[in-house]
Amino acid sequence: MPNSSKRISSQAVHDHMHGGVTVIVFGASGDLAKKKTFPALYRLFKNARLPVSTKIIGYARSHLEDQAFHEKVVGYLGKDEDPKTVQDFFSLCSYVSGKYDEDDSFINLDNFITASEDSRNMQDNQRNRLFYMALPPSVFLDVARGCSKHLVKKDTASLYPIIIEKPFGKSLPTCNQLLKDMSGLFQESDTYRIDHYLGKEMVKNIMTVRFANVLLSPLWNNQHISSVQITFKENFGTEGRGGYFDEFGIIRDVMQNHLLQVLSLLAMERPIGRDGEAIRDEKVKLLRCVKPITLEDTLVGQYVGNNSGKPGYQDDDTVPKGSRCPTFALTTLWIDNERWDGVPFIMKAGKAMERSKVEVRVQFKKVPGSLFGGVSRNELVLRIQPNEAIYLKFNNKRPGLSSETLLTDLDLTYQERYENMRIPEAYESLILDVLKGDHSNFVRDDELQAAWTIFDGMLNGLEEQEVVPKPYTYGSRGPAEESAFLQRLGVVRQNPGYTWPKQDIDEEE
Ligand SMILES: NC(=O)C1=CN([C@@H]2O[C@H](COP(=O)(O)OP(=O)(O)OC[C@H]3O[C@@H](n4cnc5c(N)ncnc54)[C@H](OP(=O)(O)O)[C@@H]3O)[C@@H](O)[C@H]2O)C=CC1
Numbered sequence: 001m002p003n004s005s006k007r008i009s010s011q012a013v014h015d016h017m018h019g020g021v022t023v024i025v026f027g028a029s030g031d032l033a034k035k036k037t038f039p040a041l042y043r044l045f046k047n048a049r050l051p052v053s054t055k056i057i058g059y060a061r062s063h064l065e066d067q068a069f070h071e072k073v074v075g076y077l078g079k080d081e082d083p084k085t086v087q088d089f090f091s092l093c094s095y096v097s098g099k100y101d102e103d104d105s106f107i108n109l110d111n112f113i114t115a116s117e118d119s120r121n122m123q124d125n126q127r128n129r130l131f132y133m134a135l136p137p138s139v140f141l142d143v144a145r146g147c148s149k150h151l152v153k154k155d156t157a158s159l160y161p162i163i164i165e166k167p168f169g170k171s172l173p174t175c176n177q178l179l180k181d182m183s184g185l186f187q188e189s190d191t192y193r194i195d196h197y198l199g200k201e202m203v204k205n206i207m208t209v210r211f212a213n214v215l216l217s218p219l220w221n222n223q224h225i226s227s228v229q230i231t232f233k234e235n236f237g238t239e240g241r242g243g244y245f246d247e248f249g250i251i252r253d254v255m256q257n258h259l260l261q262v263l264s265l266l267a268m269e270r271p272i273g274r275d276g277e278a279i280r281d282e283k284v285k286l287l288r289c290v291k292p293i294t295l296e297d298t299l300v301g302q303y304v305g306n307n308s309g310k311p312g313y314q315d316d317d318t319v320p321k322g323s324r325c326p327t328f329a330l331t332t333l334w335i336d337n338e339r340w341d342g343v344p345f346i347m348k349a350g351k352a353m354e355r356s357k358v359e360v361r362v363q364f365k366k367v368p369g370s371l372f373g374g375v376s377r378n379e380l381v382l383r384i385q386p387n388e389a390i391y392l393k394f395n396n397k398r399p400g401l402s403s404e405t406l407l408t409d410l411d412l413t414y415q416e417r418y419e420n421m422r423i424p425e426a427y428e429s430l431i432l433d434v435l436k437g438d439h440s441n442f443v444r445d446d447e448l449q450a451a452w453t454i455f456d457g458m459l460n461g462l463e464e465q466e467v468v469p470k471p472y473t474y475g476s477r478g479p480a481e482e483s484a485f486l487q488r489l490g491v492v493r494q495n496p497g498y499t500w501p502k503q504d505i506d507e508e509e
């Protein structure tokens with residue numbers, strides 16, 4: 001990272017939070033906090049991006065000493081970290097335990113924060129407090145009430161941003177209720193609804209790929225594209241997270257938010273500017289053209305244990321027996337506008353699959369005519385993770401005397417092209433945005449409403465019709481029914497692209 005851009009960005013943070021900040025992470029004993037929130041705060045600290053005079057307080061019901069809390073987190077900060085830097089970071093972090101719905105707990109927390117602010121000699125109007133809800137949605141509102149009542153000092157100019165995790169509600173009515181309740185507690189300008197996929201490098205790149213490459217623009221429509229697949233796979237299950245996951249399932253956990261954001265960026269029209277409002281305006285317009293998803297277009301699955309001892313979803317103590325919660329889903333979205341009419345956008349998400357991968361695969365129509373009839377289709381692949389890459393499956397003449405056509409890759413793998421460039425983690429970049437007061441990469445209320453409108457009917461249908469998910473084995477590619485489902489939509493499974501080894505060309509020539 002060049003020094004100049006680091007200076008500019010740090011300057012923006014310091015202007016916004018110039019008196020310093022106390023970051024309070026609610027749900028600090030949990031999975032998100034240890035895996036993502038604290039590691040992101042650590043990297044911001046390490047790269048000198050946190051405002052001067054920052055302190056971080058983890059808060060949850062579980063009783064933990066500071067030391068025990070640090071031990072929970074340290075393994076996720078990264079390999080081979082400098083012990084002194086880690087120690088300096090932990091000297092900023094404390095842990096407080098308390099309830100989420102009890103005045104006394106919040107009064108105690110307020111006293112703790114105030115003592116910390118006093119010890120930092122923070123001025124009254126610059127006692128900024130950033131609230132981070134690393135919590136299951138069922139307790140967002142209680143905690144927001146506690147913050148608003150006890151931790152926000154209404155008569156000062158201090159800043160009180162609040163970061164809220166997805167899923168925001170469970171349905172359109174619950175989302176609307178939460179929006180209404182939250183608006184009575186925090187202003188929209190202080191509210192940051194996070195969808196961390198919007199902080200991922202390749203997701204941020206979608207707009208650039210689409211709108212800064214003139215060669216793609218004429219092809220980006222139903223005349224040339226036959227299908228778009230957006231795939232999320234994790235090679236691990238929900239072990240220990242059943243308390244949260246079973247209530248939501250994979251569709252609300254990943255599809256209705258992360259994957260739908262990716263779809264919006266892929267399919268929206270060109271925004272009038274690159275600012276947050278212009279982009280979100282276009283996303284909302286697009287989402288309003290997406291037809292509500294039907295049950296017929298949806299396949300759901302749930303993983304069962306495998307021969308190597310990997311447990312099934314229901315073998316987890318935190319999951320109720322007989323649960324019909326989907327851990328895998330495949331569904332199709334249809335966009336009712338001139339650009340996308342007839343093109344299936346196929347979303348797939350699964351836990352406990354054969355590998356971890358998130359990617360977008362744009363499949364083009366078959367090559368017309370008989371001159372090259374039967375050759376593979378072009379595909380543009382955006383690999384979001386792991387190892388960010390963009391590659392285009394491209395037909396090429398086999399080098400040498402043969403005139404055979406080979407499918408190969410035009411390959412932009414980041415690790416090779418941008419060798420020494422550090423790609424920040426999504427949460428790192430998004431927390432920095434909040435510290436700068438930048439809403440661009442956060443979710444607006446009307447986006448949420450449009451998103452739930454697309455999913456609600458199908459989610460209700462699954463519940464009302466008591467649909468039993470198809471079983472699939474832990475570590476497999478998902479339910480066997482998937483192939484027939486994709487075939488019905490005209491998706492062609494292609495061979496992997498072929499990269500011609502250089503010595504073979506030399507030999508043949
Ligand atoms: N885990 C991840 O990778 C990601 C998670 N998220 C989002 O972050 C949020 C939290 O997820 P995650 O950390 O995985 O969840 P956890 O199940 O780990 O919950 C976080 C903490 O909340 C408390 N908690 C759990 N269940 C309840 C409950 N029923 N009532 C009150 N408190 C409860 C627990 O703390 P205690 O009992 O000590 O109070 C727990 O440690 C969710 O909204 C999720 O969508 C977003 C992106 C990634």
Ligand SMILES: O=C1O[C@H](COP(=O)(O)O)[C@@H](O)[C@H](O)[C@H]1O
Binds near residue numbers: 196234253
């Ligand atoms: O929001 C969530 O995302 C994670 C996946 O995040 P990633 O950055 O590792 O792709 C998922 O595991 C979790 O279930 C979900 O709540």
